[in-house]
Amino acid sequence: MAGDKVVHVSDSDFAAQVMESDLPVLLDFWAPWCGPCKAIGPVIDELADEFDGKAKITKMNVDDNPATPGKFGVRAIPTLILFKGGEVVEQVTGAVGKAQLVAMITKAL
Amino acid sequence: MSSAEYDLIIVGGGPAGLTAGLYAARAMLNAVLVEKGAVGGQVLLTDWVDNYPGFPEGISGFELIDKMAAQAARFGLKTMLGSVTAMDLNDPVKRLTMEDGSQLTAKAVIISTGARPKQLGVPGEVELTGKGVSYCATCDGPFYRNREVAVIGGGNTAVEEAVFLTRFADKVTVIHRRNELRATKISQKHAFANEKVHFLLDTQVQSIVGKDGVEGVQLKNNNGEESFLPVYGVFMLIGTAPNNEMLPLDDLGADSYGFIPTDGEMRTSIPGVMAVGDIRSKAVRQVVNAAGEGAVAVLAVEEYLQQLA
Incomplete structure (x- = not known):
């Protein structure tokens, strides 16, 4: 099913899931009250299917997890950060198109 | 002339596109709605909509869109996820190029690509987007x-x-x-x-x-x-800019701000091509008239298709 490959990350497992991941990780900061976050939801689901085994596609609910967005200076959602080897590679804000995200991830593979 | 895959392609799934989709589905047209993210448009940026009739207590932008999408889906509207990057509209078979290079063809097109918040264009704006x-x-x-x-x-x-x-x-x-x-x-x-x-x-x-x-x-x-x-x-929050990057602006006679003029039936200057919602050159940009325009445009499409037959 679309979307079941997306990993939901929290403040407590952020280090293990994202910083220590062997694969590049895309992290989507979102919240249930954010319309544009919902709008890119299906795109995130598709990315998780398409990059299965090559990159990890993750989401974090900023309502439940205030520490991580604060650490990365996230003051707007959706914000998407691409991590590789525990470092921030690229950061984009807003409901960006799928093509831009595919290009961003592909570059980091 | 090769034949078109669809009767109608609707480009953009905000209130105007979804209403066009609802009317097209109910009219049994072979139609598809193409949306780059998921349905919604600018109304998703609105916390609460208090001026859409039928909701006396008001309704959230997201819930209103959700209901519009569900209503169109109930009548079998087909939707497709993807960005249109170019449109070739002048021939009777309209040809749309998608970001992955594939093409869609149709006899008629409704442009409902909408608008987006305008940038102010001052130093620091781009660098600090998402950071305040x-x-x-x-x-x-x-x-x-x-x-x-x-x-x-x-x-x-x-x-x-x-x-x-x-x-x-x-x-x-x-x-x-x-x-x-x-x-x-x-x-x-x-x-x-x-x-x-x-x-x-x-x-x-x-x-x-x-x-x-x-x-x-x-x-x-x-x-x-x-x-x-x-x-x-x-x-x-200084107004909107048209989502027109994929449109042939000269052929459509775009106004000086990049919006698309139409007649009262939502017909653009190109036969078989209608424009509705915030991409249209107009004074009032409300959800209620966007929806109304979607309905009017489908009636104009039906009339156009009958002339072709």
């Missing part, structure tokens, strides 16, 4: 609990969202370059009654200042006085 510069109060308001923020603009969106932001922020300063607001009287009344909302009129933003995040805005009063307002966030 925001175009969506509904999305980002909760990040500004107990902070001070600025709202740039003087129209309905700016004034209404300034009031919305007082749910979180301690102080909201509306900065507008003219000496009076453009917002409707009822919106102004709500804002004036809210003691957390302050106004700086006759004032322009010179730059947005901050290193890792917004620290303030550099301002210049129209009499030449310069000042610095420390704020943690800046909301740019």
Whole structure:
């Protein structure tokens, strides 16, 4: 099913899931009250299917997890950060198109 | 002439596109709605819609869209996820190129690509987007609990969202370059009654200042006085720009702002091509007329298809 490959990350497992991941990780900061976050939801689901085994596609609910967005200076959602080897590679804000995200991830593979 | 895959392609799934989709599905047209993200459009940026008839208590932008999409789906509207990058509209078979290089063809096209919040174009804006510069109060308001923020603009969106932001922020300063607001009287009344909302009129933003995040805005009063307002966030609510990058603007006779003129039946200057919603050249940009335009356009499409047959 679309979307079941997306990993939901929290403040407590952020280090293990994202910083220590062997694969590049895309992290989507979102919240249930954010319309544009919902709008890119299906795109995130598709990315998780398409990059299965090559990159990890993750989401974090900023309502439940205030520490991580604060650490990365996230003051707007959706914000998407691409991590590789525990470092921030690229950061984009807003409901960006799928093509831009595919290009961003592909570059980091 | 090769035959077209679809009777109708609707490009963009905001209120105008979804209503067109509903009418097309009910008219049993072989239609598809193409949307680059998921359905929604700019109404998703709105916290609460109080002026769409049929919802006496008002409704959230997201819920309204969700209901419109469900209604179109009930009649079997087909939707497709993807970005249209180019349109070849002049021939009887309209050809749309997608971002993955594939093509879709149709006898008629409804353009409902909408608009997006306009950028102000001052130093610091691009660099600090997502780090204190925001175009969506509904999305980002909760990040500004107990902070001070600025709202740039003087129209309905700016004034209404300034009031919305007082749910979180301690102080909201509306900065507008003219000496009076453009917002409707009822919106102004709500804002004036809210003691957390302050106004700086006759004032322009010179730059947005901050290193890792917004620290303030550099301002210049129209009499030449310069000042610095420390704020943690800046909301740019200064109007909309058309989503027209994929459109053949010359062929469609776009106006000087890049919006598409139509007649009363939503027909553009190209036969078989209609434009509806915020991409249309018009004065009133409300959900209710966007929806109405979607319905009118499908009736014009049906008439056009009958002439072809």
